[in-house]
Amino acid sequence: MNDDLLSRHRAVLPDWLALYYEHPIEITHGEGRHVWDSDGNRYLDFFGGILTTMTAHALPEVTKAVTEQAGRIIHSSTLYLNRPMVDLAERIAKLSGIPDARVFFTTSGTEANDTALLLATAYRRSNTVLAMRNSYHGRSFSAVGVTGNRGWSPTSLSPLQTLYVHGGVRTRGPFAGLDDYDFVAACVDDLKDLLGHSRPPAALIAEPIQGVGGFTSPPDGLYAAFREVLHERGVLWISDEVQTGWGRTGEHFWGWQAHARSGPPDMLTFAKGIGNGMSIGGVVARAEIMNCLDSHSISTFGGTQITMAAGLANLTYLLEHDLQGNARRVGGLLIERLRAAAAHVPAVREVRGRGLMIGIELTRPGTDEADPAAASAVLEAAREGGLLIGKGGGHDTSALRIAPPLSLNVAEAEEGAAILEDALRSIQ
Structure with missing residues (x-):
């Protein structure tokens, strides 16, 4: 079904309209910090539609x-x-x-x-x-x-x-x-x-x-x-x-x-x-x-x-619900968890950010040279593990962007960090 939708997309939409992933996914619905694609796969969402889903998917009060x-x-x-x-x-x-x-x-x-x-x-x-x-x-x-x-x-x-x-x-x-x-x-x-x-x-x-x-x-x-x-x-x-x-x-x-x-x-x-x-x-x-x-x-x-x-x-x-305070508390735990994981991955130049706005910059090990291919590989590996993240950066898009909904809880932060750690290790 996605192959047909992708063909239709390419036939009527601009070539410069970017799509994530080698095999793009269609997100059909979401709840809380999770979304599902048209094949029934469930993902922990650490990008929130480019930081737009700020509180939670299908938040009852907003709906x-x-x-x-x-x-x-x-x-x-x-x-x-x-x-x-x-x-x-x-x-x-x-x-x-x-x-x-x-x-x-x-x-x-x-x-x-x-x-x-x-x-x-x-x-x-x-x-x-x-x-x-x-x-x-x-x-x-x-x-x-x-x-x-x-x-x-x-x-x-x-x-x-x-x-x-x-x-x-x-x-x-x-x-x-x-x-x-x-x-x-x-x-x-x-x-x-x-x-x-x-x-x-x-x-x-x-x-x-x-x-x-x-x-x-x-x-x-x-x-x-x-x-x-x-x-x-x-x-x-x-x-x-x-x-x-x-x-x-x-x-x-x-x-x-x-x-x-x-x-x-x-x-x-x-x-x-x-x-x-x-x-x-x-x-x-x-x-x-x-x-x-x-x-x-x-x-x-x-x-x-x-x-x-x-x-x-x-x-x-x-x-x-003091989601700013939650971003400070859970985001602080998440960034420290990611820094600990990244310490064992030579391709990680820097883990930076505040609250639930975290970037991981990837370079070719031992250099400051950007590695956009590594960023794309981690993006793919994270999706395969059930986690959606973003990417960006001023040096050839070699930074991973992590920005979950602000209601993220500690268990979900730990789950996402573990998936991302495995994804980072997979590029070594």
Whole structure:
């Protein structure tokens, strides 16, 4: 059955639409932290539809909210008052930490980042944008234009002049050999030098932990140090929280809070996990920035009633069950278990991450040379063992990405770690 579906897929969908696995699988249903494919195979899900299934598959509270809302009205657009949208916006504005916050809902993280770039460039009257090397911000024309990861940037054409800054990857690049203090200082000096050679930028857009880049991150405080330099020049800071938001890192609710010395960002973007699979994205910004547009604008599908109902139910469940705390506790156990397993696998260069956002970088043993073939082999072996994971990385996709639903329990973490250990050992 999958062979027929694969043939049909290839006949009508783009060649560049990536599929995992030598023999792609069709996922038909899920429950909790598990999913099943069309052949009846059961998998422990450590990737959650690219970090979108944040709490659990088929979470009853979300399913009930969606069903009840669908029985009333599914959609009306932003041209009419929308109670669920206002309810969710109020909660997100308060949680964001941004003073006098306004919230605009979109349908994806790409669209959220696109909107943030529109706001920043309009507010600052500049099309120059700072971004991080190894970054990824989405698939739209403007988002691709600020993506610092060659593997995910299909065109060099862009409406923006983008300047790339050091610091998103701690263990690679010219400053990798420095201690954390000197690393941050060197990155700040690089930023100051870059600003001295460029037109005044509109904003810096940065992921606190780079998602597609392989779950890499700088030392805590780097973006606070950047913010001090940028603030003197009126340059905005956009924190891309599409993957780090909603408590996934365990230590903080937002990724920017690891860099909180200078307070919250001017804008943050979100998506993925808030809808637990429903299509929700958005931007939070100070009112003066959000309200800077001087033309009409709406969103046809952003903030539609059915997705807002899902987001409200999902956020309520997340907070009431302290899934951030669970990510910290279970994620801490999982990362230590994986580090112990990786110590016996020469191909593992680094196990990194926070909470339930963990990356394992693979290289050819004894070198820093990326090994994408090894990453693909581990991905396949993990699936054969009953575990679904992701992959990414800025060096030829040689990092494994592990991001289970935040309700993962200790037994499931141990089960997944054991499968992944066997998969890593199989490439030796």
